[in-house]
Amino acid sequence: MNRRVVITGMGAVTPLGNSVAETWAGIRAGRSGIRRISYFDTAECPIKIAGEVRNLDISAYVDRKEARKMARFTQFAAQAAGEALGDAGLSKETIEADNTGVFVGNGIGGFEVFEDSFSKYFTSKGTRVPPLTIPMLLPNEAAGNICMIYGIRGPSHTVVTACSSGTDALGDALGMVRSGRVDVCLAGGAEAAVTGYGITCFNALQTLASSFNDAPEQASRPFDKRREGFVMGEGAAMLVLEEYEHAKKRGAKVHAELAGYGASSDAYHITAPRPDGSGGAAAITQALKDAGIGAGDVQYYNAHGTSTPVNDPAETKMVKAAFGAHAARLKVSSTKSMTGHCLGAAGAIEALICVMAIQDGFFPPTINLDEPDLEAGCDLDYVPNRGVEGRIDCAVSASLGFGGHNGAVVLKRFS
Numbered sequence: 001m002n003r004r005v006v007i008t009g010m011g012a013v014t015p016l017g018n019s020v021a022e023t024w025a026g027i028r029a030g031r032s033g034i035r036r037i038s039y040f041d042t043a044e045c046p047i048k049i050a051g052e053v054r055n056l057d058i059s060a061y062v063d064r065k066e067a068r069k070m071a072r073f074t075q076f077a078a079q080a081a082g083e084a085l086g087d088a089g090l091s092k093e094t095i096e097a098d099n100t101g102v103f104v105g106n107g108i109g110g111f112e113v114f115e116d117s118f119s120k121y122f123t124s125k126g127t128r129v130p131p132l133t134i135p136m137l138l139p140n141e142a143a144g145n146i147c148m149i150y151g152i153r154g155p156s157h158t159v160v161t162a163c164s165s166g167t168d169a170l171g172d173a174l175g176m177v178r179s180g181r182v183d184v185c186l187a188g189g190a191e192a193a194v195t196g197y198g199i200t201c202f203n204a205l206q207t208l209a210s211s212f213n214d215a216p217e218q219a220s221r222p223f224d225k226r227r228e229g230f231v232m233g234e235g236a237a238m239l240v241l242e243e244y245e246h247a248k249k250r251g252a253k254v255h256a257e258l259a260g261y262g263a264s265s266d267a268y269h270i271t272a273p274r275p276d277g278s279g280g281a282a283a284i285t286q287a288l289k290d291a292g293i294g295a296g297d298v299q300y301y302n303a304h305g306t307s308t309p310v311n312d313p314a315e316t317k318m319v320k321a322a323f324g325a326h327a328a329r330l331k332v333s334s335t336k337s338m339t340g341h342c343l344g345a346a347g348a349i350e351a352l353i354c355v356m357a358i359q360d361g362f363f364p365p366t367i368n369l370d371e372p373d374l375e376a377g378c379d380l381d382y383v384p385n386r387g388v389e390g391r392i393d394c395a396v397s398a399s400l401g402f403g404g405h406n407g408a409v410v411l412k413r414f415s
Contacts, residue, residue: 305334
């Protein structure tokens with residue numbers, strides 16, 4: 001029999017704020033964290049907006065000298081990990097080093113490190129690069145640094161499945177705790193791709209919203225008829241997953257239960273989901289089965305909801321395939337309308353939002369949803385523009401990544 005796994009700590013760094021409380025306050029208010037880009041000069045860039053993390057100060061968790069040796073995504077992960085461990089009542093002194101794991105999802109790694117090192121390499125005609133280029137750009141450096149900061153000596157893994165990375169990291173960590181390999185796992189995702197190179201690369205794929213530079217707050221509009229592409233976001237979320245009896249023994253508070261996980265592969269296209277949504281539906285169906293619940297037990301679905309022409313209709317079909325007739329009664333929303341698409345961090349951030357929704361009895365809105373794209377089949381209850389109060393006992397969050405990676409998690413009210 002699987003061991004029960006609960007969430008005892010949470011931490012977040014997002015375009016809405018640099019803590020769980022600030023992020024959730026933004027979600028409740030239906031506030032967009034998307035602004036004009038400040039991180040680099042956009043004069044020659046056609047995309048001038050993004051969901052940036054602003055005013056981050058990680059000195060409470062990391063020495064300033066050490067922080068300068070970290071890529072931006074690692075700094076986000078370290079901040080979120082520190083908040084999550086503090087929330088769980090854990091510290092370097094109290095963590096059971098060999099009985100704790102770290103699983104971090106990341107899609108790209110140190111993008112700004114790539115950009116800076118490439119620039120120096122080419123301008124020096126191949127004679128110079130920053131000395132710490134390699135250890136800073138590697139995707140696994142977030143997990144590695146967290147282990148070093150807190151003296152964690154258990155399994156430390158990095159999950160790279162594009163935009164599904166954060167969700168899959170939670171799922172892999174769930175399996176690790178269930179199996180008894182460890183009793184505690186710090187798991188989530190981190191990403192920092194808001195750079196000139198990152199924005200330009202995604203824009204070359206014609207995936208980004210390009211007509212809202214003068215109205216950034218309106219740019220991310222999932223399921224809306226005027227949607228035209230996603231808005232790049234960045235950030236991190238980390239959750240402390242803990243075997244229930246272990247948490248009970250040390251008197252830890254419990255936020256929610258991570259009850260199930262499912263994953264699948266589309267085997268269809270490198271950047272687009274299967275149009276019929278069958279791949280993602282399979283991941284949700286597996287997650288529900290893993291959690292031992294039926295489709296009708298779920299009140300809220302946090303959508304991948306990227307605001308792209310191809311994702312939103314396919315995901316609507318996906319929800320209908322996974323939940324059947326219950327899809328019409330389900331409340332569905334895309335919080336990417338407020339955070340932008342945080343790539344490898346998105347699934348972890350959205351799982352955290354589901355936990356807060358359960359705790360607070362609040363269905364987050366999909367903002368900027370002025371006219372649902374009914375012609376494309378976007379006809380579910382997407383909680384348009386204003387959140388709704390109501391009891392949530394069970395929520396599902398799904399993520400769909402480039403390469404056809406699909407992941408879904410089930411979060412339940414703890415009882």
